[in-house]
Amino acid sequence: MMGELGLRERKRMATRVAIQRAVLMLAQERGYEGVTVEEISHEAGISPRTFFNYFPTKEAAVVGDVPRLPSPEAMDAFVHADGTQSVLDGIRDLLAGTADNEAKAEERDIHLLRRSLLKENPQLFSLRMASMRQLEADLVALVERRLVADDPRRAADPETVHSRARLLTYVAFAGIRHAWSCWAEHGGSGSLSLRLHESFAQLQTIGRDDW
Amino acid sequence: MMGELGLRERKRMATRVAIQRAVLMLAQERGYEGVTVEEISHEAGISPRTFFNYFPTKEAAVVGDVPRLPSPEAMDAFVHADGTQSVLDGIRDLLAGTADNEAKAEERDIHLLRRSLLKENPQLFSLRMASMRQLEADLVALVERRLVADDPRRAADPETVHSRARLLTYVAFAGIRHAWSCWAEHGGSGSLSLRLHESFAQLQTIGRDDW
DNA sequence: GTGCAACTTTGCAGCGGTTGCAATAATCAA
DNA sequence: TTGATTATTGCAACCGCTGCAAAGTTGCAC
Numbered sequence: 001m002m003g004e005l006g007l008r009e010r011k012r013m014a015t016r017v018a019i020q021r022a023v024l025m026l027a028q029e030r031g032y033e034g035v036t037v038e039e040i041s042h043e044a045g046i047s048p049r050t051f052f053n054y055f056p057t058k059e060a061a062v063v064g065d066v067p068r069l070p071s072p073e074a075m076d077a078f079v080h081a082d083g084t085q086s087v088l089d090g091i092r093d094l095l096a097g098t099a100d101n102e103a104k105a106e107e108r109d110i111h112l113l114r115r116s117l118l119k120e121n122p123q124l125f126s127l128r129m130a131s132m133r134q135l136e137a138d139l140v141a142l143v144e145r146r147l148v149a150d151d152p153r154r155a156a157d158p159e160t161v162h163s164r165a166r167l168l169t170y171v172a173f174a175g176i177r178h179a180w181s182c183w184a185e186h187g188g189s190g191s192l193s194l195r196l197h198e199s200f201a202q203l204q205t206i207g208r209d210d211w
Numbered sequence: 212m213m214g215e216l217g218l219r220e221r222k223r224m225a226t227r228v229a230i231q232r233a234v235l236m237l238a239q240e241r242g243y244e245g246v247t248v249e250e251i252s253h254e255a256g257i258s259p260r261t262f263f264n265y266f267p268t269k270e271a272a273v274v275g276d277v278p279r280l281p282s283p284e285a286m287d288a289f290v291h292a293d294g295t296q297s298v299l300d301g302i303r304d305l306l307a308g309t310a311d312n313e314a315k316a317e318e319r320d321i322h323l324l325r326r327s328l329l330k331e332n333p334q335l336f337s338l339r340m341a342s343m344r345q346l347e348a349d350l351v352a353l354v355e356r357r358l359v360a361d362d363p364r365r366a367a368d369p370e371t372v373h374s375r376a377r378l379l380t381y382v383a384f385a386g387i388r389h390a391w392s393c394w395a396e397h398g399g400s401g402s403l404s405l406r407l408h409e410s411f412a413q414l415q416t417i418g419r420d421d422w
Numbered sequence: 423g424t425g426c427a428a429c430t431t432t433g434c435a436g437c438g439g440t441t442g443c444a445a446t447a448a449t450c451a452a
Numbered sequence: 453t454t455g456a457t458t459a460t461t462g463c464a465a466c467c468g469c470t471g472c473a474a475a476g477t478t479g480c481a482c
Contacts, residue, residue: 122344174385182374
């Protein structure tokens, strides 16, 4: 069966979760800087050396895995949209999908812990945003495909398409930051995805100073 | 006389410049990671311990001082604009002013060295953008003032003003990132401020998918 | 179950960034 | 010149992080 993972894999996943739980809870108590890898490892029941077999840096354990682009099907759906949705809204849905991608129940509490910690520590949220450079680059390429699919004549000017795709991507990330900031500022009340919709709706009006 | 600085201040400034020159040139040769504080200090003619009297971290010496908001007069001019310029364009000019704020001849070559290094190392540019969180926060407050000055009735809804100001600020930083990326991707040919104008012009059209 | 191959954990030694502290040296102001 | 102020430095120590090799586990074929 596919789901039948060996003992090894199960142990590794458990350790990975234990480490993240340890670092998140300790950081919640004492702040990110105030926690040492030695303490984290002790709390997680491993040696300090082993910590670095699971995460390349202390920071990586705190900010968690960088979201990846979603499934190829979702990507194709974005590229070949039916024209009823703006490019920015398409990006929003694409990224909202990766954000809520918390299928594994074991890891759900990790996500909640992390979200709560990032909410209290804007610096950590910045770290997480900074760790998304690869995702940004992937997204730029995807948006290029969408722009050309929307109007194939654009393929004649790849420079302009690239530039426009990059601008749209950067602006989309600005929208995400905005949604997160508003959400965190209000103590995390209300739905994050609702905030996301509100922020992206505002984005559409950016060119106008009358709102 | 005002310009007559004491020996102490002059020495401090010279050391500060020497450190930056050292770290930038060494990083240009061997990459940021490949250079140690010990080497930098030796090159700059100081002890490693003294290095940390001038910069809190190695990173700080590489990315340089975070730009500050410009003079109060420039800020007031932005807040009480005559309505012929959009808010985004106002932000652009405000920040372009701080970027070209390279009055001191002694430091001009430092700025050029740094710009060239950041151009080759996108990770370092990211570090620099990340170090601008304080500037962002200051700018949000300034944009709030501008929004209320544009239409005093808005003062009745500070929440919305705050949210809008934040969105405009984040989008403006997206524009700056975009301008820098385009400039760096083309090997730094052409003027950075020209790119900035092009990127902000594009920003005005963000809501429309027909461009 | 035995035994070997593959993989994981760990200790250790070491590098590099960073800090507090106290001694020393340089500058300044009267 | 002298005394106060400030800057530089060495030193010891902490912490994040890495390579390496020894020791422990798991997987698998027989």
